[in-house]
Amino acid sequence: MTVTIYDVAREAGVSMATVSRVVNNNPNVKPQTRKKVYEAIERLGYRPNAVARGLASKRTTTVGVVIPDISNAIIAEVARGIEDIANMYHYNIILCNADMRKEKEIRVINTLLEKQVDGLLFMGGLVTEDHIQAFRTSNVPVVLCATSDVEQSVPSVDIDHQLAAYDAVQALITRGHKKIALISGVLEDLTHYYQRYLGYRKALEEAGIPFREDYVRIGNGRYESGLEVMNYFMELEDRPTAILAANDEMAIGAIHTVLDHGLSVPDDISIIGIDNVRMASMVRPRLSTVAQPMYDIGAVSMRLLTKLMKKEHVEEERVILPHELIIRDSIAEA
Amino acid sequence: MTVTIYDVAREAGVSMATVSRVVNNNPNVKPQTRKKVYEAIERLGYRPNAVARGLASKRTTTVGVVIPDISNAIIAEVARGIEDIANMYHYNIILCNADMRKEKEIRVINTLLEKQVDGLLFMGGLVTEDHIQAFRTSNVPVVLCATSDVEQSVPSVDIDHQLAAYDAVQALITRGHKKIALISGVLEDLTHYYQRYLGYRKALEEAGIPFREDYVRIGNGRYESGLEVMNYFMELEDRPTAILAANDEMAIGAIHTVLDHGLSVPDDISIIGIDNVRMASMVRPRLSTVAQPMYDIGAVSMRLLTKLMKKEHVEEERVILPHELIIRDSIAEA
DNA sequence: CTGTTAGCGCCTTCAA
DNA sequence: TTGAAGGCGCTAACAG
Numbered sequence: 001m002t003v004t005i006y007d008v009a010r011e012a013g014v015s016m017a018t019v020s021r022v023v024n025n026n027p028n029v030k031p032q033t034r035k036k037v038y039e040a041i042e043r044l045g046y047r048p049n050a051v052a053r054g055l056a057s058k059r060t061t062t063v064g065v066v067i068p069d070i071s072n073a074i075i076a077e078v079a080r081g082i083e084d085i086a087n088m089y090h091y092n093i094i095l096c097n098a099d100m101r102k103e104k105e106i107r108v109i110n111t112l113l114e115k116q117v118d119g120l121l122f123m124g125g126l127v128t129e130d131h132i133q134a135f136r137t138s139n140v141p142v143v144l145c146a147t148s149d150v151e152q153s154v155p156s157v158d159i160d161h162q163l164a165a166y167d168a169v170q171a172l173i174t175r176g177h178k179k180i181a182l183i184s185g186v187l188e189d190l191t192h193y194y195q196r197y198l199g200y201r202k203a204l205e206e207a208g209i210p211f212r213e214d215y216v217r218i219g220n221g222r223y224e225s226g227l228e229v230m231n232y233f234m235e236l237e238d239r240p241t242a243i244l245a246a247n248d249e250m251a252i253g254a255i256h257t258v259l260d261h262g263l264s265v266p267d268d269i270s271i272i273g274i275d276n277v278r279m280a281s282m283v284r285p286r287l288s289t290v291a292q293p294m295y296d297i298g299a300v301s302m303r304l305l306t307k308l309m310k311k312e313h314v315e316e317e318r319v320i321l322p323h324e325l326i327i328r329d330s331i332a333e334a
Numbered sequence: 335m336t337v338t339i340y341d342v343a344r345e346a347g348v349s350m351a352t353v354s355r356v357v358n359n360n361p362n363v364k365p366q367t368r369k370k371v372y373e374a375i376e377r378l379g380y381r382p383n384a385v386a387r388g389l390a391s392k393r394t395t396t397v398g399v400v401i402p403d404i405s406n407a408i409i410a411e412v413a414r415g416i417e418d419i420a421n422m423y424h425y426n427i428i429l430c431n432a433d434m435r436k437e438k439e440i441r442v443i444n445t446l447l448e449k450q451v452d453g454l455l456f457m458g459g460l461v462t463e464d465h466i467q468a469f470r471t472s473n474v475p476v477v478l479c480a481t482s483d484v485e486q487s488v489p490s491v492d493i494d495h496q497l498a499a500y501d502a503v504q505a506l507i508t509r510g511h512k513k514i515a516l517i518s519g520v521l522e523d524l525t526h527y528y529q530r531y532l533g534y535r536k537a538l539e540e541a542g543i544p545f546r547e548d549y550v551r552i553g554n555g556r557y558e559s560g561l562e563v564m565n566y567f568m569e570l571e572d573r574p575t576a577i578l579a580a581n582d583e584m585a586i587g588a589i590h591t592v593l594d595h596g597l598s599v600p601d602d603i604s605i606i607g608i609d610n611v612r613m614a615s616m617v618r619p620r621l622s623t624v625a626q627p628m629y630d631i632g633a634v635s636m637r638l639l640t641k642l643m644k645k646e647h648v649e650e651e652r653v654i655l656p657h658e659l660i661i662r663d664s665i666a667e668a
Numbered sequence: 669c670t671g672t673t674a675g676c677g678c679c680t681t682c683a684a
Numbered sequence: 685t686t687g688a689a690g691g692c693g694c695t696a697a698c699a700g
Contacts, residue, residue, distance in 0.1 A: 001473070002473070002693090004692095004693055004694085005693065005694060005695095006693080006694095014670075014671085015670065015671045015672075016671085016672095016693090016694075016695090017670070017671060017672080017673095017695085017696085018669090018670060018671075019694095020694065020695060020696090021669095021670085023694095024695085028669060028670085029669070029670085030669060030670090033669080033670080045471060047444070047447060047448055047471070048448055048693090048694085049389075049448065049450060049692090049693055049694070050445075050448040050449045050450065051385055051388040051389050051394065051449065051450045051692090051693080051694090052389050052676090052692070052693030052694040052695090053693075053694055053695075054385040054676090054694090055383075055385050055386050055389050055676045055677065055678090055692085055693080055694075055695090056675080056676055056693075056694040056695040056696080057676085057694080057695055057696080058676070058695095060385065062449075070409075070410045070413050070414075071410035071411070071414075071612075075404075076404045076405035077405070079404050079431060080404075080405075080433065083431060083433070092430075092445055092449075093430075094428040094429065094430065095428065095429035095430070095431065096426075096427075096428065096429070097413060097417060097429065099414065099417070110381070111384075111426055113381060114381055114382055114383065114384040115384045115385065115396075115426075116383060116384065116385045137379060137381070139335070139336070223612075223616050252616060253616075256616075256618055259618055260618075278405075278557075279613060279616070282557050282586060282587075282590075282613070282617075283616075283617065284590055284593055284594075284618070336677090338676095338677055338678085339677065339678060339679095340677080340678095348686075348687085349686065349687045349688075350677090350678080350679090350687085350688095351679085351680080351686070351687060351688080352685085352686060352687075353678095354678065354679060354680085355679095355685095355686090357678095358679085362685060362686085363685070363686085364685060364686090367685080367686085382677090382678085383676090383677055383678070385676090385677080385678095386676070386677030386678040386679090386692090387677075387678055387679075388678090388692090389676085389677080389678075389679090389692045389693065389694090390677075390678040390679040390680080390691080390692055391678080391679055391680085391692085392679095392692070
């Protein structure tokens with residue numbers, strides 16, 4: 001039924017080894033022989049069995065990419081960066097979605113490891129002790145992509161989330177705002193939302209603006225949540241004049257709550273986000289935000305992983321990429 | 335270095351066969367023996383090698399999912415449907431993105447086949463002769479998901495795109511609109527955009543509204559494209575009062591062009607889309623659209639694939655799921 | 669430049 | 685209920 005390397009060898013009148021060499025682009029084959037083999041392959045419609053190959057060579061030339069949340073808007077661009085570099089180095093990549101559930105993340109990591117991937121990229125979620133434990137039990141290199149672990153014991157590529165939030169608040173302060181509220185994500189996410197929270201506080205502090213408990217509310221990162229939290233701020237007696245949302249999706253929700261109240265963004269209230277997802281420029285007013293270099297995060301982390309897989313020397317296992325303030329139409333002078 | 339089934343056998347004082355049985359949940363093992371084996375596995379930190387298993391059993395219990403475009407907003411929800419059912423039947427799924435490039439789609443299909451997946455799901459893109467050719471050379475079942483082929487020779491799960499567009503235009507006609515324009519996708523996409531185009535024409539025809547060439551323009555499916563095409567319509571002397579956009583993203587672009595011209599949606603111009611991506615309710619005015627049952631499309635196609643993989647009998651290899659008109663704020667009486 | 673020969677780690681009869 | 689043994693399809697020395 002299935003045609004194997006042995007069939008091709010017989011058809012071409014050579015040995016299995018020679019066919020193997022041809023398939024693997026080993027230069028030690030006479031051009032003429034090579035041609036014969038290719039013809040036989042063509043005639044028989046031979047397709048190499050990657051499973052057998054993986055077993056024999058102990059390398060699968062594939063890297064597993066764990067996506068904690070496939071509906072997250074930033075992953076598409078990051079994935080593109082990963083793939084471009086992976087292709088360049090002739091690695092296949094297989095994506096596995098974990099649906100934002102930690103237990104499933106661990107399961108997926110183990111599945112990938114059982115499949116003998118040559119390396120692992122963990123993309124964008126919260127990294128716990130259990131994750132690290134799962135990584136440790138493997139013999140393959142792991143790179144965290146658009147995230148990092150608190151202990152900083154795993155190679156990673158990310159931005160400085162604290163600084164990103166700091167810069168966003170700065171942009172507000174520069175424009176004369178003093179009543180600046182934060183729509184935060186869950187603070188248990190120590191590497192993303194908590195850092196952004198710290199950046200918010202730090203910017204206020206440096207500007208001599210006192211921190212107010214009632215100016216911070218936690219959302220879940222989704223649009224609806226931005227809608228709700230902003231509603232709370234609208235009801236405040238001493239309403240904020242500017243908002244930092246910990247991500248763009250909540251920022252957009254916040255904008256819409258303001259509009260739905262019949263007020264204007266940015267004339268009445270300024271709103272800034274973080275991430276620069278594609279949607280940020282697909283709303284009115286267009287959202288000002290702090291851009292993550294998503295493609296680069298993907299590309300650099302994949303590049304780092306290839307080095308680790310080849311046991312090449314790497315200067316620095318923890319890479320921080322620069323972010324960029326993008327001013328559009330959703331913020332204005334106080 | 336790596337611990338194998340043989341090590342576990344020795345540690346537990348049984349044969350490899352017994353360990354294999356335990357790992358594969360074969361009931362023919364004495365509970366006591368099973369326990370011993372589990373303990374040995376635990377002690378040694380044994381992790382089954384899926385590659386070796388795949389080679390020996392000729393089944394990998396994984397299905398490959400080809401995603402033509404990972405940044406497409408509808409795939410996340412479809413993927414969720416696929417995964418839920420896959421988990422239910424104990425299949426792993428591996429996602430492969432093809433970046434909207436046909437040549438890469440074919441390559442990815444072949445890679446997946448080389449990896450010996452037990453089945454293939456092709457999600458949402460245009461299916462050409464070359465695709466079908468690639469499918470044919472494999473021995474595993476293939477299901478098209480959120481798409482179908484013109485010849486209808488491959489099992490598929492999709493909606494009736496023509497009817498969806500028809501219903502959208504109907505919603506406009508019902509509200510008294512007569513000057514209805516279409517922001518289409520490329521008509522070469524026979525299974526999606528061309529069908530939607532036909533639905534548009536059919537609805538007009540049945541209502542006795544003459545078709546106008548200048549009321550149809552082709553976009554590329556993206557937001558920016560909606561922006562541009564709508565700009566063209568705005569300049570028309572006899573401006574349309576209603577727009578059908580062939581997908582939501584272009585519809586949203588169209589809305590913003592109208593707003594940017596200082597006019598109102600829906601008071602001056604009504605706009606309706608197709609798909610019901612999450613973003614449709616994340617804009618102001620919220621977008622009316624025709625919803626695809628994305629989760630179900632994923633779930634049903636995966637279910638169909640499991641049947642095919644088990645060689646079970648299936649009634650109908652081509653499933654059409656119902657769509658639904660969702661009226662929100664972007665359309666009004668003429 | 670080419671062929672021979674061991675495995676890679678596991679499943680799966682077939683016997684016992 | 686368990687063990688022995690023969691592959692699965694391919695790669696990787698090692699010879700020649």
